[in-house]
Amino acid sequence: MNLELCVLASGSGGNAALVRCGDAALLIDAGIGPVTADRRMIGTGLDVTTIRAICLTHLDGDHIHPAWFRVMLRHQIRLFVPANYIQLLRRLARLEDVLKPVMALTVTFTQDVFYPLPAVSCTALRLPHDKKGSFGLLLQSDNTRIGYATDFGRATPELVELFAGADILAVESNYDPEMQLRSNRPPRLKKRIMNGAGHLSNAQALELIGRILDRTVEKYGPDHQPHHLVLLHRSQKCNCQIKLHAAFAADERIAPKLTLAHQHQRTEWLGAPDRKALPGEQLCMFNSLSLQ
Numbered sequence: 001m002n003l004e005l006c007v008l009a010s011g012s013g014g015n016a017a018l019v020r021c022g023d024a025a026l027l028i029d030a031g032i033g034p035v036t037a038d039r040r041m042i043g044t045g046l047d048v049t050t051i052r053a054i055c056l057t058h059l060d061g062d063h064i065h066p067a068w069f070r071v072m073l074r075h076q077i078r079l080f081v082p083a084n085y086i087q088l089l090r091r092l093a094r095l096e097d098v099l100k101p102v103m104a105l106t107v108t109f110t111q112d113v114f115y116p117l118p119a120v121s122c123t124a125l126r127l128p129h130d131k132k133g134s135f136g137l138l139l140q141s142d143n144t145r146i147g148y149a150t151d152f153g154r155a156t157p158e159l160v161e162l163f164a165g166a167d168i169l170a171v172e173s174n175y176d177p178e179m180q181l182r183s184n185r186p187p188r189l190k191k192r193i194m195n196g197a198g199h200l201s202n203a204q205a206l207e208l209i210g211r212i213l214d215r216t217v218e219k220y221g222p223d224h225q226p227h228h229l230v231l232l233h234r235s236q237k238c239n240c241q242i243k244l245h246a247a248f249a250a251d252e253r254i255a256p257k258l259t260l261a262h263q264h265q266r267t268e269w270l271g272a273p274d275r276k277a278l279p280g281e282q283l284c285m286f287n288s289l290s291l292q
């Protein structure tokens with residue numbers, strides 16, 4: 001089964017991305033409300049009732065909107081949450097008076113593999129972001145790999161390794177350092193963003209994608225390259241499309257494959273054609289797992 005990605009919203013005003021697998025869908029982050037998400041899904045062929053699971057990268061306010069709790073209960077949507085955020089989730093659910101039923105639908109993960117949909121595995125990797133970190137996710141079906149990482153201050157070798165071989169790669173490219181330094185933000189906030197455990201700059205995102213492409217060639221040969229490169233979580237105040245395009249035009253492997261995710265507008269469905277198995281990989285790996 002092929003996976004496709006559609007970023008519904010990306011940025012500090014709210015984050016959510018749909019991953020489609022056949023008739024079912026999962027949501028990566030739920031930082032825009034369900035009504036906005038449902039409206040944004042017009043034209044995708046899906047609506048909120050087709051969402052079977054929500055996977056959270058972390059629980060900052062722009063990644064979880066409490067209005068989703070009641071939608072989860074109504075449609076029995078499972079929620080996958082980093083284990084170190086469970087207390088915060090409990091607090092949010094208690095405030096909405098839905099603690100018990102929400103916990104019954106919640107599954108925690110650490111740096112491990114879990115199955116948000118029957119035919120989709122998700123490998124989680126902790127990334128440096130504030131005190132508790134955020135999690136990069138590699139979603140994998142028998143035919144497609146999607147690497148998705150947002151809200152992290154620096155690339156790690158483990159992330160490069162995990163995302164090498166992805167068909168669709170979505171990473172944050174948050175700010176332009178000059179615009180950041182010139183902005184009227186308080187010095188403490190600038191420091192928090194730029195200190196290696198905040199967000200990724202355009203140059204850092206470019207370097208990370210370059211490293212992933214190099215590692216992909218090393219591991220799998222020149223035929224395996226991503227079909228789409230998506231840039232997430234662009235700062236409205238300290239970044240702009242012109243700066244991004246200028247930065248990424250420098251690498252001819254990257255520029256033609258770029259999609260910019262937006263705060264107020266969804267992307268198209270981004271997919272990848274059927275591919276051959278990567279060396280050492282069994283494409284039928286889910287046959288035995290599909291009933292889980």
Ligand SMILES: [Zn+2]
Pocket residue numbers: 011012015060062063151233
């Ligand atoms: Zn964020």
